[in-house]
Amino acid sequence: MKYVAKKILVLFGTLVVLSFLVFVAFQAVKGDAALSQLGDNATKEQVEALREELGLNDFILVRYGRWLSGAVRGDFGNSSNYSMTVKELMRDKITVTVQLAMISLGLILLIGLPIGIASSGIRSTAGDIAAGVFNQIVMAIPPFFLGIFITWLCGLVLAWFTPGGYVSLSENFKEGIHFLFFPALAIAIPKAFMLIKFIRDSMAGQKSMGYVRTARSKGNSHGRVLYKHMLKNALIPVITFFAMIVAEVFAGSIVIEQVFGVPGIGRLLVVSIANRDFNVILAIVLYIAVIVLTANAVVDVLYHILDPRVSLE
Amino acid sequence: MKRTWLTLITVVLLFVTALSGCKGGKKEEETTQTSTTQTTITETTSKAETQSQEETTEKQPVYGGEITVGIQQDIDSLDPHKAVAAGTKEILFNVYEGLVKPDENGNLVPAIAEDVVISEDGCEYTFPIREGIQFHDGSTVTAEDVVYSLKRVAGLLDETDPSVVVDSAFSHVTEISAEDNVVKIVLSAANTELLGYLTCAIIPAGNTTCDKTPIGTGPYKVASYQALEKVVLSKNTNYWGEEPYLDTVTFKIVADSDTATTQLLAGSIDVYAYLTYDQAAELEGKFRIEEGSMGLVQGIFLNNESKLFSDERVRQAINYAVDRQGVLDMIANGKGAVIATDMFPSFGTYYNDETEEVYPHDPAKAIELLKQAGYPNGISFEMIVPSGYEYHINTAQVIIDQLKEANINVKMQKVDDSSWLKDVYQDRNYEASLYGLAAKVVVPSRVLSRYASTASNNFINYKNAEYDEILAKAIASIDDHEKQELYKQLEAMLTEDAASVYLQDPALLVAVNPELEGYKFYPIFVQDVASLHYMQ
Numbered sequence: 001m002k003y004v005a006k007k008i009l010v011l012f013g014t015l016v017v018l019s020f021l022v023f024v025a026f027q028a029v030k031g032d033a034a035l036s037q038l039g040d041n042a043t044k045e046q047v048e049a050l051r052e053e054l055g056l057n058d059f060i061l062v063r064y065g066r067w068l069s070g071a072v073r074g075d076f077g078n079s080s081n082y083s084m085t086v087k088e089l090m091r092d093k094i095t096v097t098v099q100l101a102m103i104s105l106g107l108i109l110l111i112g113l114p115i116g117i118a119s120s121g122i123r124s125t126a127g128d129i130a131a132g133v134f135n136q137i138v139m140a141i142p143p144f145f146l147g148i149f150i151t152w153l154c155g156l157v158l159a160w161f162t163p164g165g166y167v168s169l170s171e172n173f174k175e176g177i178h179f180l181f182f183p184a185l186a187i188a189i190p191k192a193f194m195l196i197k198f199i200r201d202s203m204a205g206q207k208s209m210g211y212v213r214t215a216r217s218k219g220n221s222h223g224r225v226l227y228k229h230m231l232k233n234a235l236i237p238v239i240t241f242f243a244m245i246v247a248e249v250f251a252g253s254i255v256i257e258q259v260f261g262v263p264g265i266g267r268l269l270v271v272s273i274a275n276r277d278f279n280v281i282l283a284i285v286l287y288i289a290v291i292v293l294t295a296n297a298v299v300d301v302l303y304h305i306l307d308p309r310v311s312l313e
Numbered sequence: 314m315k316r317t318w319l320t321l322i323t324v325v326l327l328f329v330t331a332l333s334g335c336k337g338g339k340k341e342e343e344t345t346q347t348s349t350t351q352t353t354i355t356e357t358t359s360k361a362e363t364q365s366q367e368e369t370t371e372k373q374p375v376y377g378g379e380i381t382v383g384i385q386q387d388i389d390s391l392d393p394h395k396a397v398a399a400g401t402k403e404i405l406f407n408v409y410e411g412l413v414k415p416d417e418n419g420n421l422v423p424a425i426a427e428d429v430v431i432s433e434d435g436c437e438y439t440f441p442i443r444e445g446i447q448f449h450d451g452s453t454v455t456a457e458d459v460v461y462s463l464k465r466v467a468g469l470l471d472e473t474d475p476s477v478v479v480d481s482a483f484s485h486v487t488e489i490s491a492e493d494n495v496v497k498i499v500l501s502a503a504n505t506e507l508l509g510y511l512t513c514a515i516i517p518a519g520n521t522t523c524d525k526t527p528i529g530t531g532p533y534k535v536a537s538y539q540a541l542e543k544v545v546l547s548k549n550t551n552y553w554g555e556e557p558y559l560d561t562v563t564f565k566i567v568a569d570s571d572t573a574t575t576q577l578l579a580g581s582i583d584v585y586a587y588l589t590y591d592q593a594a595e596l597e598g599k600f601r602i603e604e605g606s607m608g609l610v611q612g613i614f615l616n617n618e619s620k621l622f623s624d625e626r627v628r629q630a631i632n633y634a635v636d637r638q639g640v641l642d643m644i645a646n647g648k649g650a651v652i653a654t655d656m657f658p659s660f661g662t663y664y665n666d667e668t669e670e671v672y673p674h675d676p677a678k679a680i681e682l683l684k685q686a687g688y689p690n691g692i693s694f695e696m697i698v699p700s701g702y703e704y705h706i707n708t709a710q711v712i713i714d715q716l717k718e719a720n721i722n723v724k725m726q727k728v729d730d731s732s733w734l735k736d737v738y739q740d741r742n743y744e745a746s747l748y749g750l751a752a753k754v755v756v757p758s759r760v761l762s763r764y765a766s767t768a769s770n771n772f773i774n775y776k777n778a779e780y781d782e783i784l785a786k787a788i789a790s791i792d793d794h795e796k797q798e799l800y801k802q803l804e805a806m807l808t809e810d811a812a813s814v815y816l817q818d819p820a821l822l823v824a825v826n827p828e829l830e831g832y833k834f835y836p837i838f839v840q841d842v843a844s845l846h847y848m849q
Contacts, residue, residue, distance in 0.1 A: 031731030037389070038478060039397035040738055040750065043769040047739070049475040082540050083390065083524035089540060155579055164383075164567060164576035166542070258568045261576075263541035267568075271387060271541065274701075276731050 007297045014293060015286055016068070022285050023064050026278060032056055033080035033276045054080060067282070077279040081272065086283045089268070094287065097264035099169055100187070100257075101249045103180050107188035108195060108245060115192075116199030120234075121226045131200075138193040147186045147259035154182055164261045183260040187253050191245050198241045202234040209233070232306065239302050243295040250295075251288040372848040379561035380829065382840060383573045383585040387541055387566050392523035393514035394466055394477045399751045399838065404564050406839035407546060409514030409529035412440050412459065412496075419661060419755050419836040421508055424554075425454060425515050425530060426496075435503030435791040438511075440496045446553045448517055449527075449534040456491035461518035463489050463498070463511075474521065482510045482759065503789050505796070509756030532557040532843035541566060546842070558831075558846035570703070583826035586840070589703065590646045593822040600824040604648065605834030607821045609749040610655050610760070611708065613696065613814040614737075618774040619744045621694055626686040628811035632672040634679035634719035635712055637816055644707045648820035654804040655750070655760055657818055659836040663757040665801035668808040679719035691720025697737055697746040700727035704819060709747045712816075738772045749819075752837045757800050758788050764803075764812060775812040 034050040035042075051057050055066070070077060076086040119131065155163040161182050169176035206212060207230070215225045254266035265284055272280040303310045388401040393409045396402060412426035423429060426440035446454040464470045467483035486507075488499040500507065517528055527535045532554065533546035544564045548557050565582060567573040573585045574592045577600060593602045613631065615622040622628055637651040650658045654668040683691060698709045706727065713723045723745075728736065737743045752760070762768055765784055766776040780803060787799035808815075825832050831844040 029731075030728075031733075031735035035734045035739060036731045037395075037397065037476065040734065041397075041753070041770050042478065043481060044739075045769075046475070046479060053475040081389065083392075083522075084540070092539070093541070151575055156575065159579075162581045163579040164565070164572065164581040165579075168539075259572065261566075261568060261572065263539070263566075267541055274729055274731065 007300075011290070011293050011297075015289060018289050019068070019071070019282060019286060020064060022282055023060060023067075026281075027060065029276070031276055033278065036275050037080060067279075076283045079272075079277050079280050081275040081277040081280070086279045089280060090265075090283055090287065093263060093265050093268045096168065096262060097257075097266070098250065099176075100180055100184055100253075100262060100264060101246075103177070103184035104187040104191075104249050105246065107184055108192045108249075111188065111192035112195030112199070116196040117203075117227070117231065119196065120200045120203035121223070132197075135193050135197050139190050139197070141190060143186065143190065143253065143255045144259055146189060147183070147256050150182055150186050151259065166261050166263065180262070183253075183256050183262055186256050186260070187249060191249070195238070195242065195245070199234065199238055202237050203230055206230040206234045236303060236306055239306070240299055243299040247288075247292040247295045250291045374558060374830065374846040375849045376556070376558050376846070377560050378558070378847045379563070380559055380583040380826070380842075380845065381563045381565050381581065382842065383567040383576060383582040384564050385567070385570075385587055388538075388544060390476075390524045391527040391535060391538060391544075392477075393516065393527075393529070394462075395474075395524065397478060399753065402753065403838060403840050404544060404546075405514070405529075406531070407533040407562070407842055408527060408531045408535055409516070410531050411512040411514060413508060413511050415512060415755055415835055415837065417833050417835055419659065421512065421755070425459065426511075429508065431505060431508070433791070435505045435789075436500045438498040438500075438507065440498075442494045442496060443553065444494070446530055447551045448530055449549060450517070451551075452517060454515065454530060455518075456494050456496050458518045459496045459515055460489050460491045462513070462515045463496075465516075466510075466513045480510055480513075482507060482756070503791055505791050505793075506756050506758050506788065509754045509759070512754060533562060536561070555843070557843040559842060562842045562845075564840075577824055583829060584823065584832070584840070584845075586821055586823040586838070588822040588824055589707075590644065590648065590822065593824065596824050599827075601827045603823045603825055603832050603834070605821045605823065605838070606650060606657075606659055607749070607819045608657060608659065608752040608836060608838045609819060610652065610657065610752075611705070611749040611816050611819055612655070612747070613712065613816070614746050614748055614773050615811075615813045616741060616743055616745070616772075616774055617776070617812065618741070621692060621744060624686045625811060626682045627688070627692065628813070629672075630679040630682040630686070630719065631716065631721065631814050632811050633675045633682065634716050634721055635672075635814060635816070636674040636715050639674065639715060640708055640711050641817060643711045644704070645820055648822075650818045650820075652815050652818055654808045654815055655763070655813070656757065656800075656804050657752050657760070657836065659818070660752075660755065660757055662797050663800050665804040667801075668804055671808050676719040679721070683720065691722065693722035693724070694744045695724045695726050697726050697728055697733065697743050699730055699733045699748060701730060702749070705747050705749060708816065712747070738770075741772050741774060755836050758784075761800060761803050762788070764807060773813055775807075775810070777806065777810060780806050 032051065034047050034054055034056060038047055038050060055063060067077065078085050079089050082089055151163045154160045161179055166179055167176050212225060212230060215229045220228070251265070254270060256262070257264045257266040258270070265287070268280065269284050272284070384400055384404065386398065386400045388396065388404060389398045390396045390401065391405070393405050396405060410424045412424060413421040413429060414424040416422050423443070425443055425446060427443040428441055430439045431437070440459070442454065442456050442459060448454060465477060466480060467486050467489065468477070468479035469486070469489065485500045485502050485504055486498060487501050488497070490497050498507070514529060516523055520526060520528060530553070532549055532552045534549050536545040536547040538544045543566065546562045546564070548560050567576060567582065567585070570588055570592055573582065574588070574595060576582045577585055577596060588596070596602065615628055615631070617623060632653070637653070641647050641649045641651065651669060652658065653671055654665060656664050658664050658666070696709060698705050700706070709725050713725060716723055733746070733748070737746045737748070761784060763770050764773065764775045764780060765771060766778070766781050783799055783803055787796055787803065790796045790799060821838060823832065828847055829845050830848055831846050833841050833844055835841065
């Protein structure tokens, strides 16, 4: 209980500090919402009036105070670009990103875990090198290339899906999942291979441990030692790594969302930065921070469960 | 080694099973689903069959059907008086109408107004309102709605909303009133060009939440809008004018024109504008490529108050050093219209085509002029280019290459739109910028008044007392012939003074599903979907 309370406190503290830093950092960015809303024909007076209306002219601490007092009450202000509250806007886009993230994570686990574990028992110098090279290549593929390649191969050549045919899951669940599978695959492939590599490395690290030798000498079979004894220990660092992947995937893949036309957080971030839609940018940064911090907290708890010697305090 | 191969095969198998699992699902769906794209494709094939069967029978336009149009950027507001982006106006053209609206030839034709009467002194406009026009919500358009809408755009409402873009063209309006069914606008000074601005949308009186409840009178109404995704328009069955053909038109946001090309090929969009020449060539045969103009004056805008460009000779030198036709040949296979002044060739009688001859491609002359100006070793400067526009960046690269021939070294600096607005437009803190100024209304004074010495949008810092004088005279003139002559004079001055380096009105390449007919171009770029139809 004490642990949870402490974590929540740290979370809020981090968010407050972070939001302030974003506020300060944004001072250095050229242009503002009023200017980008009114475009290349506005008079100075019009821009000034809108700036006043949007409260952009106030001193930074005043603006921050105003924002913070709203935020603690759950009001993140309005989007200057869309005539919606930040909350309304974010709710829709987070839903999309979370859906995409869930499918991606499913694929990462589906591809990464079995292959990682199965292949970690197989060790030969030549095989390691071949697998390593293949792995490096897959991990090094830039996401946009993989996205375009999958669109071309699965969409145009094989016609397994319609590029740009995004439909929200609430509109048509089956079709929505069908479409999201492909961007999810583009997100999942490099990450799954990272996971495979990580599991293999972690398992290799366990090999020289004393308990492995003991287990062997007690007459356990190779497989039993591998999957019963080593795996549990090897998975501990893998969990940390997986938490990083989770955080990354939930933060929205800007490139993949752009290539496949998925209207999620990543695309919203790009558009909001271009329009200097500050409230939205801030909200997205905080959302990402919450994801990262939560993932870390969950890792701590999992550590504790897998290895009770790891204390939570 | 063998085992590693096994691993690899497992990976591949997993991948393939995952995909083929999906393939099976897709096949099933195809028979049941009724999404936009699928319907379109089915219709396409069935039509192709009909065509081959009865090739002798003449095809007729049919009512009904739906299409998806790809658009480049999200709309900035559904409120017609707040929307600034050209990409938004492009769509809202179908939803809202003004007292008058432009036709394909740039003429203004009565829309909500039944007729237009301008008093002889050009100071009073009267409009009888067309009887029985209904808004999308079913209410009848009254003179009161018209007065409200005009006052909103003119900034004359008691409660103003700073997001509403008040056009300075309305600054001479002293009175907007209605009597019975006739709306009257009184000006303090003659301005026959105000009519061009009266294309501004008429909305129901008191509808301050237009961006959430968009209600207009156009052939299509907004059925739904999802930010970052799409705007869906549905046919206005009570439309007063010619009945629109298609039932539903979806404007879908596509990240860039490469993605759009893929989506066209996959059949998820039917119409897409803003293709590059290469992309259009790739689509040739599968799509009908229609060519219009972007309605954009693209040029290298020079800050006339910067140290380097305060000298007219330097500005002229750059004008001689660029090869305008060469730019078009290089990046658009020769398509597009070469210009040398700030006016659109599509404005017809207001366009001075003699300006095109003033600066032939002559690098030697450019070097000579630079020498006279005190730069025997040439010059170098920084050119700001908005990073979001592939066409501008491609142009800039060709230009930079051309200018080297005349000892002019240019460094390109790419910035995003907001930074452009801050540095170039607002602070005028720049030397040169390659940019495109869009025609938003078919009004020549709108373009040329940018160069008035005190104009707040004169980011070029062009100052010429004689120009100001002629401009004022031209705006006040009520004789159209005289007006044309004065405008042409102004355009010639911009060329001779080398206010900037005007390059071209680029060609606009639009891919249209070959099953669709009736794509129209206007002098300002809008996507008029009311005339689009399938044939049978």
